[in-house]
Amino acid sequence: MAYILNIETATKNCSVTVANQGKTIVCIEVAEEGYSHAEKLHLFIEEALQKAGITFQDLKAVAVSQGPGSYTGLRIGVSAAKGLSYSLNIPLIAVDTLEALARKITIESGVIVPMIDARRMEVFTAFFDKSYAKTRDTKAEIIDDTTYSEVSETIHLVGDGAMKCKEVLHSEKVVYHDEVVYPSSNEMSLMSFEKYKKSDFVDVAYFEPFYLKDFVMTTKAKA
Known part of the structure; x- marks a missing residue:
């Protein structure tokens, strides 16, 4: 059994999948205008594991969507993935966000x-x-x-x-293809398993999201 937790937060879609041998078992996701990743990501992870009938200790790896995408969304997803990978002592896998979107x-x-x-x-x-x-x-x-x-x-x-x-x-x-709006962790299941089989992992300590552009702080104009 090769259970992998997949995390996708590069866009407005907060998405978590538990997969086994490259096949999705459970996928929990929601896309909201307000970017609710910080509030919902860890709840989704716990719910996905519970629905899959496994615990954190059953996971063989954690995969995260590496970008490009939202600076804040990527930072939240990668931070969560790195924390789990480090604490569970399991590999971290980085997946191309655009490829996951293309695979829809x-x-x-x-x-x-x-x-x-x-x-x-x-x-x-x-x-x-x-x-x-x-x-x-x-x-x-x-x-x-x-x-x-x-x-x-x-x-x-x-x-x-x-x-x-x-x-x-x-x-x-x-x-x-109007029906395809955001990338999902569902398409990450096969992608992350293929990387897992090849031991294509990233360094937990040094891995950073692929932001592509520098973060620019915007402020509302004064009235």
Whole structure:
């Protein structure tokens, strides 16, 4: 038995999964505008373990969504994962957030372009083929009406960042998958198990989330 706890907090979705041998047993998640991760993450972890009928001592590893995404969300998820990994003396696994988002759909041809909202017309994005292999590196990209004009394949857009692209991307080669908004820990189950089998772990002491951009504090304008 290889029970792995998967934690996804890179976006508004606070998501926890208990998986065994790469298959999800229990998935608990909620997406709220107010980013309730700090209040709900540990409760979700305890509930997921209880529903799976196991204890913390049964876990073989902890996996966390490494980003890119919300600075605060990533910090909360990674802190929780590192704390569990250290206290239980089990490996820590880092999973690409954009790949987890891409894995929410299956395609026969073209490219999957997951997009996480990075404010205004900017998104965190990458390209994945139908087998979920990354074909273009992750980057922060500002979207306009010329974006992806050089791509000849069908472009499958997923994620909350894709929603705002409808304002500017009108090409017939662009397909919007509106049902896919946020990444989930459910798709992490297989990803983390594959890394577990290869002992592809990160250093608990030194691992940091993949923020991609520096954190910028914003304040409301004075009246």
